[in-house]
Amino acid sequence: MIDIDSEQLFTASQQLKGFIDRFVPQGRLTGALPSISTDYVKLQDEIMWGGVWQVPGLDVTLRSIATISAQCCNGWGFGLHHQVRVGLSLGMSPQKIKGIFLQLMFYAGIPATVFALSQAQRVINERPEWISEDTMPVSGDWLDSVEAKFQRAQSVLTNTSGANAVQSSADSLQAEFLPELHRLIESYEYGEVWLRSDLSTKERMACVLIALMCRGHWPQFRKHVGSCIDRFLTQREICELISQAGWYRGWPYVEDALGVVQESLAGSSVDG
Amino acid sequence: MATVNELNEKSAKLRAFFDQYLPYERPEPVLADFVKVQHELMWGGIWQTEDLDLRLKSFATISAQCVNGYDFGIEHQVRTGLTIGITPVEIKEIFIQLLFYAGIPATVFGLLVSQDVINERQEWKALDTPESWEWLPSIAQKLEAGTRRISEVWGQASAEEIDQSLARQLVPEAAQIVDAYNFGEVWRRTVLSDKERLVCVLAALMCRGHMAQLRQYTQYALNAGVSSSEICGVFSQAGWYRGWPHVEDALLAVSDLL
Numbered sequence: 001m002i003d004i005d006s007e008q009l010f011t012a013s014q015q016l017k018g019f020i021d022r023f024v025p026q027g028r029l030t031g032a033l034p035s036i037s038t039d040y041v042k043l044q045d046e047i048m049w050g051g052v053w054q055v056p057g058l059d060v061t062l063r064s065i066a067t068i069s070a071q072c073c074n075g076w077g078f079g080l081h082h083q084v085r086v087g088l089s090l091g092m093s094p095q096k097i098k099g100i101f102l103q104l105m106f107y108a109g110i111p112a113t114v115f116a117l118s119q120a121q122r123v124i125n126e127r128p129e130w131i132s133e134d135t136m137p138v139s140g141d142w143l144d145s146v147e148a149k150f151q152r153a154q155s156v157l158t159n160t161s162g163a164n165a166v167q168s169s170a171d172s173l174q175a176e177f178l179p180e181l182h183r184l185i186e187s188y189e190y191g192e193v194w195l196r197s198d199l200s201t202k203e204r205m206a207c208v209l210i211a212l213m214c215r216g217h218w219p220q221f222r223k224h225v226g227s228c229i230d231r232f233l234t235q236r237e238i239c240e241l242i243s244q245a246g247w248y249r250g251w252p253y254v255e256d257a258l259g260v261v262q263e264s265l266a267g268s269s270v271d272g
Numbered sequence: 273m274a275t276v277n278e279l280n281e282k283s284a285k286l287r288a289f290f291d292q293y294l295p296y297e298r299p300e301p302v303l304a305d306f307v308k309v310q311h312e313l314m315w316g317g318i319w320q321t322e323d324l325d326l327r328l329k330s331f332a333t334i335s336a337q338c339v340n341g342y343d344f345g346i347e348h349q350v351r352t353g354l355t356i357g358i359t360p361v362e363i364k365e366i367f368i369q370l371l372f373y374a375g376i377p378a379t380v381f382g383l384l385v386s387q388d389v390i391n392e393r394q395e396w397k398a399l400d401t402p403e404s405w406e407w408l409p410s411i412a413q414k415l416e417a418g419t420r421r422i423s424e425v426w427g428q429a430s431a432e433e434i435d436q437s438l439a440r441q442l443v444p445e446a447a448q449i450v451d452a453y454n455f456g457e458v459w460r461r462t463v464l465s466d467k468e469r470l471v472c473v474l475a476a477l478m479c480r481g482h483m484a485q486l487r488q489y490t491q492y493a494l495n496a497g498v499s500s501s502e503i504c505g506v507f508s509q510a511g512w513y514r515g516w517p518h519v520e521d522a523l524l525a526v527s528d529l530l
Binding site: 001002003004005006007009032033036037038039040042043044046047048051052055056071074075076078079216239240242243246247248249250251252253254255256258259261262 | 341364367368371372373374375376377378379380381383384386387402403405407408409410411412414415437438439442443444445446447448449450453454457458476477480481482484485
């Protein structure tokens, strides 16, 4: 059992908040919270900022990426504002944060990601440093033909998701019932977006994992865990990503997701 | 089977009561038949079943609205709750409890919207007193108090099940902290009864589709003396506000326990 006092969690929370909240403008919506419920704020401080955010085993940038991805799925403006600002305050570039939503377009849908982008831009515009960084966009190395994108997607798929990934994609239900769109989406996702320099492969894996969890796409989540575990993310990192995002999406998602991780591990040892 | 007239009579009476503090006139319906179904089926039917009292129905509905996240829905149901006689402090406690089941943003949003409704009337504001709770100093003490409480109210097996969750095994640091505050502090708070908290949690788990955990909590509720028909009442009440197919999912997951 961990040996820690509430007081220590509170102190740790104030240190972290002092750092990540240093650019919070006055009068933001959730600023009213302490006058609504001091106990709620105490729980938030001690469990979340003093606890969940500070557990070892996952670096804080990946925690931030997981949280932003969860907030994108949640879709509340105030949650996105706050977490985009946390990401920027931690040193993520505006382009990296926008890159999260470009990646999530393929997992959380258009409206959630359009909304997140528009909210992110509002936060980026709060500070001249962020605005000036934002003027240096990452330019994709766009290929002219879809066929070329598709060919490139096949090699990216193999590199990121393993030797069976191309075959497994070709055998998928989407390939059987929606063959043209499946090809087109794969071409753009893996042949273009996945190669951009704004996010690392590990970070993309984290975004995808969290979006699948937050939307409850369990069979796809399981497949994704299988393809990234021990290649791009350790088991510990996956579990910590789940607990980080789960706190923002709803803690019961943690238990559901960990159950699938366990099945996936058991399945792979049987297969092996 | 009730006649349509009976449904309308019951509905009109309940609406007159629920709407007494509505700070605006209800607008002309966009679609009259939609409102007709709402009146007859929802106010005259769903809200009138005898399996759950009005207060518990209100807890279930507010919890469903918290998960839904529409401001107008939370606003309306918090006003209904206050009108029924649920106090502002109790309303806030719903969101404090749901922090552990519906996540931070949903519950922050619920609290922000609730405060605006509480501020609508002087009588409600007067009842909006600060909380006072004696927090235990360490995680170890909180966990122990939580386990003791769960064993007493939900039975030893429930306490063991909670101690052996996958989260406690695979993300032990975070899970110990979360469980310590959830079971060792919030569940012990006397602002709401155990049954009221269970109603909120069952509604939230159903609305988010956490069927395995819904099954666990259904068993805890039965152990704590909540009846099968009350549990069904929670499903139907929250399901009407979240989407009726959630009721079927919930019943499929737990019917053998009821």
